[in-house]
Amino acid sequence: MNAIEVEHLTKRFGTVTAVDDISLSVQNGEIFGFLGPNGAGKTTTIRLITGVLTPDAGSARIRGIDIHRHPINAKMQMGVIPESSTVYGDLSAEQNLHLTGKMYGMPRPLREERVDELLSKMGLLAQRKYPVRTFSKGMKQRVSIACAIMHRPGVLFLDEPTSGLDVQSRRLVVETIHQMNEEGSTVFLTTHNIEEANTLCRTVCIINRGKIVAQDSPERLRRMFEATQSVEVSFSRGVRKDFFQAEGIIRAEPCGDKWRVYTDNPDRVVKYLVSRADRESLGITSLAITGPSLEETFIQLTGCT
Template identity: 50%
Template structure:
């Protein structure tokens, strides 16, 4: 054995047409076994259509999808047995209890009764739902239903887990719990295919990300490597002890500065040469009789790479500013 990870997912020249509209246009990529793979794109870019083809939920116009070597069209049952699917919309049955939802899902996979009971108990405990296992799901909060949906997607102990917007609109506690579970699954060599509108979630969770735009793959690589391809998005962030009219315009005139943006009480100066700009700022502050309060060099964020590649920021968000500090 070489120790080289096998391909969990292989996408070959995949295309989906709806009449004259080409939703997905000949894309191809591979996801390695045990990899957490992010799939990003603006609304209407082809994310949902792609994941539906990968999981056998919609037909393929042309191309192939292999799940651990099983063709999703020709060998659908074998492929689906290897996967768990957590869609963006809840598939929880409100009239059933949390436990019964898991039992029902286990029966769909033809699991043995004893295994269903064991898996249901373990998953309910993992997701903090065991104490309310006998309550109808209709009384659950959105976060609890999302946790239950994820538990249902794990009943069959899948080798690949497809997650479509797993933490969208959830409270902090539920988001953190789901992220912890996903990280634990990755450590157990479960392949995670994650679609998300949350750029920071992809940045901290994914080994690699693919960015799809208008039905084609715009880029695919590790988040840090994608950032490094855009040196012009490096920047220096500075705040002064005072602000005055015309300060932004004066900063724009500094050598090596391509753009300046005011963000709260700070100014962010974009440049391909941060060290040179730092020197200019020292001189500038002295000439303007200003005292810098904070100065930080910033590498390009994954959000900025996304916007540069797609020209859009529709629906995208980054929860935490400052997480890219020190990235070069």
């Protein structure tokens, strides 16, 4: 049994189909990255899977339990960290955690032990009695995370968890993801941070315009486009884009003080660049052939930069 099973999930808002007949599965114990550009359908999908929204068609199951037929039982299996904090601002960090523990039926001695553990882990022991409304965004997110993992959920959903956070808060989020996963939790992470997904996730699923366009490991996704490589080159003086109009060159883009030249025949392109630079008395200061990164794969799949 997989941790998450989604079959033919569809959601429309008026004439707009935000999620279009998607199916996916997430294995127990993996960190699953759900990537897409802004407006691709990531947040709508996570709201459907966690029972916040009702689908127009399809189903979602959490550890075998249908979220829409048996929402209470399914929600007992999961913790959710939305993009915007949902903790109670007039309550203290400590009170928010105790309230969450009560909702999940945790006895008081177990709650007290877990509250102390999580406040320490999140670096909030000194602020435990302060109302959350006085906290910074990063501190509020840490309280949200602590609430989401209060009951040690088997499945943890995070919607853009590091968006807009300071360095310390981001590091704590990433450490918590790793620790929960090491303790056995399955993690479903939505993000548009490609490097974050590449570092954290065993499996990556890419959604664009409501449809899943790819699902595999980051490495295998890169291999899908390995036929398209790039040559990175810099010159002793500036050149114009028409310098790169030649057979074998798909396109060329400036990248800092270099040019990135996309091609399916890097050897031909290198010979052309060396020859053209020599004819124009132009020095080549750096030259390298690289394979596609996950970011380049993402761009090719979604058309977004």
